[in-house]
Amino acid sequence: MMKNNSLKEIGKQLEGTDSIVIFPHVLMDGDAMGSAVALCRVLRRRGKEAWILLEDKIPDYLMFLDKGFCTYDKKKVSDPDICLCIDCGDTERFRKRADVFQKGKSRICIDHHATSEPFVEYNHINTEASATGEIIYDLIIEMDWPIEKETAEAIFAAITTDTGNFQYSNTTRRSHEIAADLYDYSPDLAKISVEIYQNEELSKFRLESKIIDTAEIFAEGKGIIAFVTLKMLEEAGARMEETEGMVAKLRSVKGVQIAMLIKENDIGEMKVAMRAKEKGNVAKIAGKYDGGGHIKAAGCTINDSMENVRELMIKEVSKQFGY
Ligand SMILES: [Mn+2]
Structure with missing residues (x-):
């Protein structure tokens, strides 16, 4: 069986490469989208060619997160160095993009689902994390990558949605600690809450x-x-x-x-x-x-x-x- 890698090992793989394509699961939720956007942001800041490849529509309440990170164009991201699936651990969760994922010279999985098992070259599955957003935050800190205001907002979006706004039993001390740490980057959390929770049709x-x-x-x-x-x-x-x-x-x-x-x-x-x-x-x-x-x-x-x-x-x- 393939093993779980440390965040340092995953981070080093990302540092040592030029192009990364990120694969959130279909019917994306705030965690898949927030985690993907946060990671894509920091990777671009590190000078990487990074994209989030999608096959279905971004739900309205998450549209504010995409600032030119998402694409549906497989040609745009063909021949990637690293393909990274996020908040899922199975190509069945992104079936229409699995062909591109398999083309990655190396593949990474970052997830927190208990049903996921290491399935590619590099895996980091942490079922203790309330959201994949927590793992992405830990990865960014581990690698000392810069966090912008919008990166902090994307991580917050990931954690608030997967914890039911810090109400579900998966919420931990760590979820709150990370949310508190995010204040260092002056995120507009009230704005994020309006976008996510008070914007219903x-x-x-x-x-x-x-x-x-x-x-x-x-x-x-x-x-x-x-x-x-x-x-x-x-x-x-x-x-x-x-x-x-x-x-x-x-x-x-x-x-x-x-x-x-x-x-x-x-x-x-x-x-x-x-x-x-x-x-x-x-x-x-x-x-x-x-x-x-x-x-x-x-x-x-x-x-x-x-x-x-x-x-x-x-x-x-x-x-x-x-x-
Ligand atoms: Mn999740």
Whole structure:
């Protein structure tokens, strides 16, 4: 099996090269995007040719992070020295770009998911980190690379989103310490919070109300399950990205320990987003269906009807609580 490398080893690889392409996962979240942007920024400051290669749209609430770092043009980044996947540990999470990733003369993986294992030449997987953004911060400090205001803001965006704004159980002393350290670079954190948390489209609220209408409580209130279909999106005039945060909202219901949101994708498969509160292990359920994630936040995709997937997930959750 390939081993985990120290941040120094990873940093030296990056220092010793000219071109780096960064691969965040599809359906990117604040951590994937914030970490990628922070790293891309410092690498460019070090005189490197660095790009973030994407295959799907940047969600609106993260658009402010991209200041010319992202590209969809594979030709622009062809023949890279190093390809680096961030916040994921599997080419399945960036399938349409995997060809470019494999072309890297050397490949690096930086991630914090418990389901990830070292799979390329250089790996740094730290499951203790609340966000990949924490690892990127540690890497920058380890290498003594310069941090600009915007770099600090991107790292903050990564950590605040993956910790549910420092509320989830993955939040540690270290998450807060890093956030505190970031003040040294005078970031405008109030502005970042407005960008991320107070910038919602009305269509998102319309969609949420439809999703809440489908919610059902089971296992004596410990489980909650809801769904969203393509038809519901159309009726609300919303996009699937706007379900971001919805499964966490379902979890916030009193007494609920596991929340699930089933999303119909455009090829008719069901993507299940899962969140656990204090009890319950959703990584276990997701893993059983070829998915992945953390104990408290995981997901999988199942090729079956909405109704079947719904019944299946109710059974899985009930089983965890002994029903
Ligand atoms: Mn993450």
